[in-house]
Amino acid sequence: MKKTVIAAALLSAFSMHALAQTTTDTTSTPAIATSDTKPVLALVEGENSFTEAQAKERITKAGFTDVSALKLDDKGIWRGTAMKDGKSTSVGIDYQGNVAAQ
Numbered sequence: 001m002k003k004t005v006i007a008a009a010l011l012s013a014f015s016m017h018a019l020a021q022t023t024t025d026t027t028s029t030p031a032i033a034t035s036d037t038k039p040v041l042a043l044v045e046g047e048n049s050f051t052e053a054q055a056k057e058r059i060t061k062a063g064f065t066d067v068s069a070l071k072l073d074d075k076g077i078w079r080g081t082a083m084k085d086g087k088s089t090s091v092g093i094d095y096q097g098n099v100a101a102q
Contacts, residue, residue, distance in 0.1 A: 043077050050095070065084070068082070
């Protein structure tokens with residue numbers, strides 16, 4: 001009887017561990033922004049490999065026009081100005097490709 005109780009306890013402990021491993025984190029930020037990625041509230045700092053032309057293209061694809069004055073800052077974020085909804089706004093793009101008005 002004692003062996004059965006110990007075996008049941010061990011089996012239960014191992015099954016709970018396996019269950020915990022199947023949990024997925026749906027709140028993580030993707031490595032690269034895609035068209036189905038939710039809007040970003042804050043740009044992520046990091047080493048940016050986009051060229052100025054690539055940054056301008058991605059900002060334009062995000063719905064901005066007249067993108068200008070792009071400069072890569074010391075935090076790895078391309079920053080500039082653009083037009084959206086008829087208004088001039090500051091805009092940025094991080095190393096993941098996330099675009100946000102600032």
